[in-house]
Each structure stands twice: as C-alpha cells, then as structure tokens.
Amino acid sequence: MNAPVPNEPPPEDIILRAHGLVKEFDGRRVLDGVSFDVKRGEVLVIMGGSGCGKSTTLRILIGLEKLNGGRAWLFGKEISQASEKEFNALRRRFGVLFQSGALFNSMTVGENVALPLQQHSDLDENIIQIMVRMKLEMVGLTGFEHLKPSEISGGMKKRVGLARAIALDPELVFYDEPSAGLDPVVSAVIDELILDLKNKMGITSVVVTHHMDSAFKIADKMVYLYQGRVLAYGTPDEIRNSDDPIVQQFIRGEPDGPIPLKTSRDVYLQTLAGFADERIDKT
Numbered sequence: 001m002n003a004p005v006p007n008e009p010p011p012e013d014i015i016l017r018a019h020g021l022v023k024e025f026d027g028r029r030v031l032d033g034v035s036f037d038v039k040r041g042e043v044l045v046i047m048g049g050s051g052c053g054k055s056t057t058l059r060i061l062i063g064l065e066k067l068n069g070g071r072a073w074l075f076g077k078e079i080s081q082a083s084e085k086e087f088n089a090l091r092r093r094f095g096v097l098f099q100s101g102a103l104f105n106s107m108t109v110g111e112n113v114a115l116p117l118q119q120h121s122d123l124d125e126n127i128i129q130i131m132v133r134m135k136l137e138m139v140g141l142t143g144f145e146h147l148k149p150s151e152i153s154g155g156m157k158k159r160v161g162l163a164r165a166i167a168l169d170p171e172l173v174f175y176d177e178p179s180a181g182l183d184p185v186v187s188a189v190i191d192e193l194i195l196d197l198k199n200k201m202g203i204t205s206v207v208v209t210h211h212m213d214s215a216f217k218i219a220d221k222m223v224y225l226y227q228g229r230v231l232a233y234g235t236p237d238e239i240r241n242s243d244d245p246i247v248q249q250f251i252r253g254e255p256d257g258p259i260p261l262k263t264s265r266d267v268y269l270q271t272l273a274g275f276a277d278e279r280i281d282k283t
C-alpha cells in the first residue's frame with residue numbers, strides 16, 4: 001500500500017513532499033525513513049501511538065527541527081536548502097496549531113489573532129481589526145475579541161488558536177493533536193472547521209491525531225507511523241482494509257495484538273534514558 005514517493009522535487013500540485021525523513025536525538029533514531037506526499041486541497045492525517053514520531057515529523061516540516069537524513073519540499077522548495085530568509089517566506093504560507101494552543105494569556109483573544117498580521121504584514125491597524133473579526137467569525141467566535149484566554153473554555157481556546165493559525169490566509173495548516181483534551185462534541189467542532197477550511201477556502205491540512213473517529217472523518221490520505229516508520233499510507237478505505245495486523249489493532253483500538261502493551265523493564269528504562277538501541281517489538 002505504501003505508494004512510493006520519488007526522491008525528486010514534486011510536481012506543483014504536491015504542496016508538501018517528505019522523502020525518507022530521518023531524525024536522531026542523541027544518537028537515537030526516532031524517524032527512520034518517513035515518506036509521504038500532500039496534494040493541494042487535501043487533508044493528510046498522520047496517526048500512530050504515543051512516541052512514534054508524529055510531532056517530530058511536524059516540527060521538521062515547519063522548520064523547528066533539522067533533518068539528519070532524507071529530504072522535504074514545501075511549496076516546491078527543499079527545506080534543508082532554504083536560507084533563513086527563504087524559509088521565512090515559506091513560513092508566511094503555512095499556519096500551525098500547536099498541541100497546547102499556545103495563546104498569550106496576557107493578551108485578549110483579538111490581540112492574539114492580530115499578532116501574526118502585525119508581525120508579518122504592513123496592513124493598517126483598522127484593516128487588521130477587520131481581519132481579526134473575520135477570522136474569529138470563521139471559527140464561530142464572533143464578538144469574543146475582548147475576552148482573555150482565561151475567560152473562555154479549552155475548546156474555544158483551540159478555536160482562537162485556529163483563527164490565529166489562519167490569520168495570514170495560509171495555503172497549508174499543520175495541526176498537532178487539535179482535539180487532545182477536548183470532549184467529543186468540541187473535537188467534532190474542530191473536525192468540522194478543518195473540513196470547512198478545505199471546502200470553502202481550499203486550505204490544505206496536515207493533521208496529527210490519534211482519535212480514530214476524527215481521523216477517518218477528515219482524511220483524504222492517511223499515514224500510519226510506527227516506531228519512526230510509515231507502516232501504512234493511503235486513503236481511509238485503503239487503511240481500513242489494510243492487512244497489517246498492527247494497523248488493524250490501532251484503528252480498532254484493541255488492547256490485544258502485535259502492538260506491545262508492556263515492554264521489558266530494561267528496554268523501558270533504556271528508552272526513558274534515551275539510549276534504547278533495541279526496537280521494542282524485538283523483545
């Protein structure tokens with residue numbers, strides 16, 4: 001099922017290409033050849049258990065971590081070849097919704113959303129205020145601009161984070177666990193917003209999640225990461241029909257199967273200490 005991703009600059013409709021990404025921390029390999037393509041207008045979901053390398057993959061693609069191997073192209077530009085100035089230009093074309101939401105608590109909702117516009121555009125303050133209201137309206141928070149993050153719920157904070165992520169009208173938005181810690185109703189609202197951005201504005205999304213319901217609802221393509229490798233890559237139907245028992249166990253959320261619940265104490269301690277050279281599934 002793993003469609004081969006060529007080791008060459010992608011055609012224009014592929015907004016993002018990862019080819020053989022390798023990342024090591026202190027000699028420990030956490031990404032071991034991760035490849036996928038993301039087409040313009042598509043939602044790609046990256047899923048997998050805790051610690052499999054989902055956030056690291058995102059952090060590489062948004063320029064927060066350096067690659068130890070492999071190549072990635074964002075909007076046709078190879079990121080490891082981009083100068084700081086070139087990467088800053090790329091950065092204006094994508095938005096990021098971090099796991100924590102990462103709002104500034106001392107600033108109002110409106111000021112949080114206005115921040116990227118003030119930092120990265122020369123727009124007049126009046127225009128910025130109009131844009132802030134438009135973005136808040138898009139996430140269903142009309143009239144909330146004067147509140148502080150402490151005065152709104154966790155789900156609303158996520159939506160403010162999303163309004164801020166789309167402030168500069170990005171072509172692509174990265175989400176890291178957008179519904180972590182949210183109740184199912186609120187997390188369904190976030191799913192709807194991701195689909196809205198796609199359907200109404202053609203925004204491409206790369207979404208890390210381990211919520212299977214949400215993954216299958218929003219995805220055009222899915223990547224299943226396991227111990228730093230792509231175990232499955234395809235459409236939701238292809239993933240659903242995967243004959244890989246690890247993938248099946250994960251999407252069904254079953255406790256029994258090839259994904260180990262427990263590992264040996266030594267491997268566990270070594271992993272904690274960050275120098276496990278043995279893959280957990282070999283024990």
Ligand SMILES: Nc1ncnc2c1ncn2[C@@H]1O[C@H](COP(=O)(O)OP(=O)(O)O)[C@@H](O)[C@H]1O
Nearest residue numbers: 025026030048049050051052053054055056057
């Ligand atoms: N900055 C870092 N330094 C050392 N190890 C890290 C760092 N970031 C992530 N890791 C390790 O890399 C592995 C993958 O982490 P991560 O990408 O955050 O996983 P996921 O998001 O899938 O839960 C984990 O074992 C994690 O402990």
Ligand SMILES: [Mg+2]
Nearest residue numbers: 054055056176
């Ligand atoms: Mg993570």
